[in-house]
Amino acid sequence: MNENIVFREHTMTLIPLRGLAIFPYMVLHFDVGREKSINALEEAMVSEQLIFLTSQKEAEIDIPTVDDFYHVGTICKIKQMLKLPGDTIRVLVEGVSRARLREVIQEEPYFKAVLEEVEYLEEAEPDKETEALMRSVMDAFEEYVNVGSKVTPEILLTISDIEEPDRFCDTVAANMNLKPKQKQDILEIFDPKERLERLYEILLEEIEILEIEKNINMRVKKQVNRLQKEYYLREQLKAIQKELGEDEEALDEIDEYKERLVKMKIPKEIKEKIEKEIKRLTSMSSSSAEAAVIRNYVDTFFSLPWDKETKDKLEIKDAQKILDEDHFGLEKVKERILEYLSIRKLAKSMKGPILCFVGPPGVGKTSIAKSIARAMNRKFVRVSLGGVRDEAEIRGHRRTYVGAIPGRIINAIKEVKSKNPVFLFDEIDKMASDFRGDPASAMLEVLDPEQNKEFTDHYMEIPFDLSKVLFITTANSLSTIPGPLRDRMEIIELSGYTEMEKLEIAKRHLLPKQIKEHSLAEGFVKIPDKTMLDIINYYTRESGVRTLERTLGKLCRKAAKSYVENPKLNMVKVTSANLEKYLGKHRYSYQMVAEKPQVGIVTGLAWTAVGGETLSIEVALMAGSGKLVLTGQLGDVMKESAQAGLSFIRSKAKELKIDDEFHKNMDIHIHIPEGAIPKDGPSAGITMATAVISALTGVPARSDVAMTGEITLRGRVLEIGGLKEKALAAHRAGIKTVLIPKENEKDIDEIPHNVRRALKIIPVETMDEVLENILTAEDDKEDKNEN
Template identity: 75%
Template sequence: MAKNYKMKTVDMPIIPLRGISIFPYMVLHFDVGREKSIIALEEAMVNEQLVFLTTQKDPEIDIPTEDDFYNIGTICKIKQMLKLPGNTIRVLVEGISRAKIKELYQIEPYFRAKIQEAIYSEELREEKDIDATMRLVLDTFEEYVNIGNKVSGEVLITLADIDEPSRFADTVAANIILKPAQKQNILEIFDPKLRLEEIYRILLEEIEVLEIEKTINIRVKKQVNKIQKEYYLREQLKAIQRELGEDEEVSDELDEYKEKLKKLKVSKEIKEKIEKEIARLSRMSPSSAEGGVIRSYLDNFFALPWDKESKDKLDIKLAESILDEDHFGLEKVKERIIEYLAVRQLSKSMKGPILCLVGPPGVGKTSIAKSVARSLNRKFVRVSLGGVRDEAEIRGHRRTYVGAIPGRIINAIKEVKVKNPVFLFDEIDKMASDFRGDPASAMLEVLDPEQNKDFTDHYMEIPFDLSKVLFITTANSLSTVPRPLLDRMEVIEISGYTEEEKLKIARIYLLPKQLKEHGLSEDFLKISDENLKLVISKYTRESGVRNLERKIGQLCRKAAKSKVENPKLESVTITKQNMEKYLGKPIFRYQTVSEKPEIGSVTGLAWTPVGGDTLTIEVTTMQGSGKLELTGQLGNVMKESAKAGMSYVRSIADRYGIEPEFYKEKDIHVHIPEGAIPKDGPSAGVTMATALLSALSKIPVSGELAMTGEVTLRGKVLPVGGIKEKVLAAHRAGIKKVLLPLDNKRDIDDIPQNIRKQLEFVLVSNMDEVLEHALIMDKSEKKQQVKKDEK
């Protein structure tokens, strides 16, 4: 393609501009502040007022070099100069023609170079393709002006009068909003035809962008109009409410709810549900009943600790010292809590365990839960389940009911204000069920670590995370706890305290506590260990220490009374002689067995809710018609054990010289003393079988031993529970030898070592072994029995 312009070399100063591009025929003003540029301006004013203006590549550079500005720019004529404060000059210039630097020969004190100026031929305008391109650009530019509304319509009239292609192209380019790089690109195209084609391409792109902007603008305007409409309507609603005398703070309340929701860290689904509730409330009259229900619901929602939890104190040694400080013994519980803390130190994601503390009343199940909370530095919350019959107590009432409220669990979490407390469910075995539902079934989700992450209360209808809660439950007996519920808990058995343990607890914990509560100094009330033992054995009968604490409190009250009556009294000493004065006559006595062998009388061992006890089973035979009489308030299981023992004795009657027809000719009476106390369970099976055999064979039973175990028809001895309590009872009664089922061997380890040393344990697997140790036979009787066994 032949060039339609020629280059003319001129010499003039150069000023680099920051962020500005100037096209030929364009009038523009700008400020000059750099010393080099000011000198260049002054030089230009001397020499025909012409200066070469080009654009810096990077506008941030303050002192540019040759490589920091473009070679192609515009020769301009300085039309006006105005000095401003701060050594700055405002310059008005007009673009003359595009040009490029041929040779930069001066850098200081200002840039000066030989410039090649482009001069265009007048014949160019007569070319048909140029004319067509100019028309196309004009039409497209008109469309650009109409869509954008950013360029004055007068520019179109000016362009229509321009027939010189290069000037036309530059005028269009000067009125399009372009980036500096795009302007420089157009400036560097010397050929007018190519420049028009590039401008046409840019115009098409800009029109496309403007169309998108227009669409977005319309959409935004609609949204803004909708918001304005809503605002106007709400203001009207407020005005109506003010006229009606209704609460003016409704909008403030709604804003408060929205602000709280914005700050809350909950899932998207929960936020959407609460937003709907807030929207419903905004459409209701403040005095409406439904509005009150929604307001109550929202208050309950925001009161829950969705993202608040206390920081665990994971110091194992400190936890150990706190647990030891608050409770004596209870090693298994303490060990389990320390294990939990150890795992929490290593793994932050561990779910809270669900511990079930099972044991008799007064052993410290409830109080140890408080100690666990203290050792973990967690909040403590207790919910008593004793007598709870309604499932809604646990899971809440649905909002369709009048006066609906959240369940006890969500309510307790709301009050404690953290999502990871130590949560105690007290007396879980005392729950009941009726037509209102089964609360134990509702507890299944709460006490399942895999499910309670999304526990949903019927009132809230929103899942709440309970997985960080450390649940502890307590029970006196597992027999009434449903199996599915029991399966979700880690059961820790807490057996009753021995007399020695009670003595230590009384000395270390109970006595100082009661003295403090009664305003007495520790030196005022004096009682020896021996006399404390008398209080334990003769005035209390329990597995725990609750009654013992009451008796110590009684001693403190009597001592306080003495001090008030006699202010000079320095101390009160409790002795064996004056104990009745303070506590009254002894309430209990422990049965002591007779060491003399007796026929038909055997010492058994029993478990009771307040600890172990000895049980004397008496059997006597009389001439009759084969009746079996059972007295002493025996339960069904115990009666069945007696019948099973009877059948076993009949099966071995010939070995012990018992008449084969005794069950037809003799009446047998089995009695267990203390008839006012109900008794049940299979553990007296071996005792009754031994007593029956002794009474029928007239062979005495050793008075130094006691036994426990279930018996089968074939004479096998099966394991039973409560071994620790039973053995302690045997020790108190002066027993020397204890017969235990072989399968209960593992339970001997739970018995205190000092008591184990004083007793002889015999493990038996069948009745033959029991009878061998229990019956006192001379050598001739034993030989006869061996012969019968061999036959």
């Protein structure tokens, strides 16, 4: 503490101030309304007219306690009191000296406290360091006044005449726009030199902030002036262009918009909205960015086919002929399209159906949509939805975004210039969702015949009628399509082609197309039916015909090379004998049935994405502790089916003449070959159970019988899917008899006639019926005789 500072004790009333701080030598007026503060004022006036003023820590507190105000403040002389309406008193005070609170001796009806008044002993002259600080503060305060322009410059003259450091510092602080906390920091420093240092620090910070504020204000002002100048120049330019006739093109464009709008047959609300946009365009400069946005919007509006549509070709025979020309098979699809055309012929206002073609890749889902458009004499438009994640892809972006465009639907309708095209949404099951929205949900309105009459794109913001559009969607699987979306569509399943269908497609469409694409003469490549079937069976494994088409393309390239090497060549004939020369070794081999029955081996049937397959399920028994080992990369459902089958066998052990204790002293290993390929599903349940029973009883299973069906713990055989593909696989493998669940009898009609004739299909309800048809005494004896 400075040796020149002494403290003198006083007792006087106290008033806490809200949001105010007062310095010595400072004159200030403020209003007093709190009852306790008024009592304190009245008491002070009776005595020496001195009062102790300090600041509250929180201005919001209405009834402060001792802990709610600072303990360092200023002793002030009351100069004047004026009563205002509403029991409020306006007080004018002058700061006398600093003081610190030692003790509050009374709180009611007003605060009364014992204070220690700060007094400074007279000094001859301030030391050099103090003098330097005062000059630095003075220079900084001058800069503060010049930069801030919130303090009158006349105050500088008053302050420059003050020589006492204490008074100088307080006067500067009193004339600055500081926060109450900053003022309190200065007030609590008793040593003048320390106070000068702190004040100088605050001044430098405030100057820096004021400089930044000044720069911002200048920049904003400059920007406003520039915009005003640009507006003025643009108006001048506009007037000059009009005078010179250079803006006539833009005016002609607006007149053209108005004429086209008058001729259009559209709802009144839409017409009013476009009129408003054209009016906005009229009042803008043609070179402004906003005018370009409006022009693009109006151009998009006029390019939409509001009243343009193609006339449907409703001759059923002609449509049937076109569909048959383009595609072999696909009877369900063709029948549905002909039904739609028949109804259109009777009812002109029918809404377009929403068809969903579901099936494996390459079966002609996309190409049949093109054929439908051709058969109906409609425009065709295709939008691929594979990988679409952004909802704006469907509904468009709002015009508030820079570079906003309509969604894919409106854009496609605009390009095709018809309001009733055949619209194909390809790969609808491949849509995804993320933080940008859920495009599948955006499709709900599009694919709902009750809602799409007023489809609203975010960019256009006006309804467009999609009810006359024939929407077709394609998917490989229904499982990934959300339920509400699937519910809006009519599902038509396209299963894989049979060998004979592939043969016909290859002969009628694929081979002629590849010969033409490779610039070969018609009929230059000859492939007999037997060779074509070898290509189908041994070089392609698919439900569709894409790989088959590529393979035929490879043959045509080989033929083209042969022709270039020998121009005299008239024809290239591909036979089973020279097939390997052109295509190499067989890529696939189909497992044929074993020649004789075997114990513990049963043929099952499975469905895959590329068609049906036969599964040879093998069972081996080993001495052990009752473990069940499953191999062949089986899924959880398939493993559970094996467990269910084993439980059924244990429950029927006596009837099957199997040792009751087999599950304790024997390990059972079930293996399904082609272990690298994942397998799942419940339809191999009866096959695995039969194989285990064959192994446990030692009775061979017939090799010419295949089966499919889910098993229950009671031995019931439940319904399965993919019967057509499984039957085709059985036929291809040389199977004579197929056991199917009784509930699948309804699906037998889907199996091609030639396959149905070649197979003996036996519906079964229980495992007893399955065992009767595959484990027989005759087979057992025959097997023993052969051994």
